[in-house]
Amino acid sequence: MSDSxxxxxxxxxxxxxxxxxxxxxRRRRDMGVGALMILPAVVGLAIFQYYxxxxxxxxxxxxxxxxxxxxxxxxxxxxYATLLDDPQFRAAALNTVLYIVLTLLVELPAxxxxxxxxxxxxxxxxxxxxxxxxxxxxxxxxAVLVWNQLYDPTHGLFNAVLHAxxxxxxxxxxxxxxALASIVLMSSWKNLGLLVLIFLAGLQNVPAELxxxxxxxxxxxxxxxWHVTLPALRRYIAVxxxxxxxxxxxxxxxxxxxxQGGPKESTTNLTYYTYQQAFQYSSYGVAxxxxxxxxxxxAVVTLIQGFVLRERPA
Amino acid sequence: xxxxxxxxxxxxxVLTLAVLFGFPLIWMVLSAFKSTHSIVADAYPLSWKSxxxxxxxxxxxxxxxxxxxxxxxxxxxxxAAAGQIGGSLVVCTLAGYAFARVRFPLRTAxxxxxxxxxxxxIEATVVPLYRVVDSLxxxxxxxxxxxxxxxxxxxxxxxxxxxxxxxxEIFDAAAVDGAGIRALFLRIGLPNVRPALATLVLxxxxxxxxxxxxxxxxxxxxxxxxxxxxxxxxxxxANNQPMYGEMFAAATIVTVPLVLLxxxxxxxxxxxMLSAGLK
Numbered sequence: 001m002s003d004s005x006x007x008x009x010x011x012x013x014x015x016x017x018x019x020x021x022x023x024x025x026r027r028r029r030d031m032g033v034g035a036l037m038i039l040p041a042v043v044g045l046a047i048f049q050y051y052x053x054x055x056x057x058x059x060x061x062x063x064x065x066x067x068x069x070x071x072x073x074x075x076x077x078x079x080y081a082t083l084l085d086d087p088q089f090r091a092a093a094l095n096t097v098l099y100i101v102l103t104l105l106v107e108l109p110a111x112x113x114x115x116x117x118x119x120x121x122x123x124x125x126x127x128x129x130x131x132x133x134x135x136x137x138x139x140x141x142x143a144v145l146v147w148n149q150l151y152d153p154t155h156g157l158f159n160a161v162l163h164a165x166x167x168x169x170x171x172x173x174x175x176x177x178x179a180l181a182s183i184v185l186m187s188s189w190k191n192l193g194l195l196v197l198i199f200l201a202g203l204q205n206v207p208a209e210l211x212x213x214x215x216x217x218x219x220x221x222x223x224x225x226w227h228v229t230l231p232a233l234r235r236y237i238a239v240x241x242x243x244x245x246x247x248x249x250x251x252x253x254x255x256x257x258x259x260q261g262g263p264k265e266s267t268t269n270l271t272y273y274t275y276q277q278a279f280q281y282s283s284y285g286v287a288x289x290x291x292x293x294x295x296x297x298x299a300v301v302t303l304i305q306g307f308v309l310r311e312r313p314a
Numbered sequence: 315x316x317x318x319x320x321x322x323x324x325x326x327x328v329l330t331l332a333v334l335f336g337f338p339l340i341w342m343v344l345s346a347f348k349s350t351h352s353i354v355a356d357a358y359p360l361s362w363k364s365x366x367x368x369x370x371x372x373x374x375x376x377x378x379x380x381x382x383x384x385x386x387x388x389x390x391x392x393x394a395a396a397g398q399i400g401g402s403l404v405v406c407t408l409a410g411y412a413f414a415r416v417r418f419p420l421r422t423a424x425x426x427x428x429x430x431x432x433x434x435x436i437e438a439t440v441v442p443l444y445r446v447v448d449s450l451x452x453x454x455x456x457x458x459x460x461x462x463x464x465x466x467x468x469x470x471x472x473x474x475x476x477x478x479x480x481x482x483e484i485f486d487a488a489a490v491d492g493a494g495i496r497a498l499f500l501r502i503g504l505p506n507v508r509p510a511l512a513t514l515v516l517x518x519x520x521x522x523x524x525x526x527x528x529x530x531x532x533x534x535x536x537x538x539x540x541x542x543x544x545x546x547x548x549x550x551x552a553n554n555q556p557m558y559g560e561m562f563a564a565a566t567i568v569t570v571p572l573v574l575l576x577x578x579x580x581x582x583x584x585x586x587m588l589s590a591g592l593k
Binding site for chain 2: 035040042047055137141142150253257
């Protein structure tokens with residue numbers, strides 16, 4: 001029943017022959033059963049995952065009554081024109097890219113370093129592993145609420161520490177210059193664990209002989225890391241890139257609970273913009289158009305990464 | 315002796331790093347025993363009171379479960395989690411088994427279609443998804459809290475992988491004895507993938523427990539609201555007076571079981587998270 005073709009056995013016993021015959025008869029019936037078994041999954045995904053995309057595409061071409069939420073008819077690309085004219089949307093689109101890029105820049109190196117530490121023979125590394133898993137297990141909402149207190153410009157602990165070491169108070173979430181970076185930092189702390197686990201799995205697959213050989217050649221720690229360890233992690237880094245791209249693109253909870261998109265639109269993104277259009281302004285047509293833009297952006301980013309990181313023969 | 319000393323120093327450095335990384339959670343637990351006033355007044359400037367409660371109190375927990383009715387939201391969260399776990403156990407094992415061990419037309423295409431969903435975070439489609447469940451009359455029902463997450467691409471992938479990794483011989487032997495597909499699935503397949511089932515239950519529990527965005531939108535009946543949304547609303551109460559003490563108490567209550575579970579069941583947890591990441 002496996003996909004791989006097994007070599008023909010030299011001798012076929014009677015029982016095996018009988019098994020094969022009844023197997024062939026059964027396989028015809030299995031076809032229907034197989035389709036039936038995936039039916040719940042397919043129906044569920046169709047309704048909750050793919051149909052909403054169709055709905056977004058259709059509704060992005062319609063106008064809606066803001067009070068009854070009923071469609072009033074098709075308006076062509078009017079909603080998209082509204083989007084492009086809206087400086088808030090342009091800020092949201094730009095910030096979405098910024099969130100993704102900054103998330104990658106913070107998460108990838110930090111996760112590589114932490115994974116290396118946990119994979120080493122250092123004492124107390126188990127504590128580090130537990131801390132990383134604990135951060136990953138806590139919910140994003142909890143992380144946001146706790147960091148929101150730490151970031152508080154007047155009574156927050158971060159400023160208390162900065163003040164104690166002689167650095168002036170920082171505005172963090174309350175300044176348009178620092179807010180987005182502060183959100184990325186908090187969000188990266190929350191999501192780092194997943195990347196660390198992925199890279200740890202990768203490090204365990206780096207052949208020890210490779211490292212030994214490099215050591216014998218007299219390659220120092222950093223050079224060995226750059227020329228042996230990193231290339232061996234290539235596939236895992238590709239996965240990490242995908243994972244943190246999705247993480248950077250989906251940021252919403254920190255925005256609604258920390259900054260509401262401000263100050264001055266500096267932290268809004270496509271998810272938050274879409275949410276506001278739908279649930280604060282009841283502009284369902286514009287929200288649908290914005291959803292389509294978000295999906296296109298995700299598809300483009302994913303395709304670019306897939307292309308750049310495609311498996312190449314060494 | 316010098317070696318031992320160096321080991322102690324690096325050990326202390328690694329331990330410090332671990333404590334720093336885990337600090338937000340440690341501080342959360344400590345702050346759950348502070349009054350809101352102390353949280354606002356004692357953190358700045360830096361002193362021992364910034365971190366450790368100067369007058370430890372459990373009154374946050376009392377108010378949380380008393381007048382704030384947080385217990386009810388925990389029950390709601392448990393209902394949502396039970397629905398998501400139960401539903402995905404059925405859906406993901408059936409589909410995973412069929413994709414791994416049953417031949418049927420368009421199998422590869424159907425599998426690809428299921429996996430495509432993994433690239434679309436719910437945040438991207440939340441508005442049209444809301445429109446869909448609204449037209450189905452599901453808004454504010456308990457079912458809306460878990461139905462969209464039951465057909466989970468990661469769950470299907472995890473189960474397919476586990477069924478595929480089982481040796482063919484045990485299935486062939488049972489098939490020769492005349493076992494039908496139903497018997498193969500129930501009596502050979504399922505009992506042999508128990509670790510994967512545990513993984514699926516654990517990560518669906520954690521994901522469901524942590525949901526915030528979707529219940530915030532789709533659950534408009536406060537008496538059925540989940541704990542994460544109720545907890546976040548404590549940042550400000552109706553009169554715009556923050557209830558930070560109660561908020562940290564709620565955060566501690568929703569976090570500690572998750573952290574203990576994922577550390578205690580690390581083997582399953584790590585495997586589950588990796589199946590979510592490594593496709």
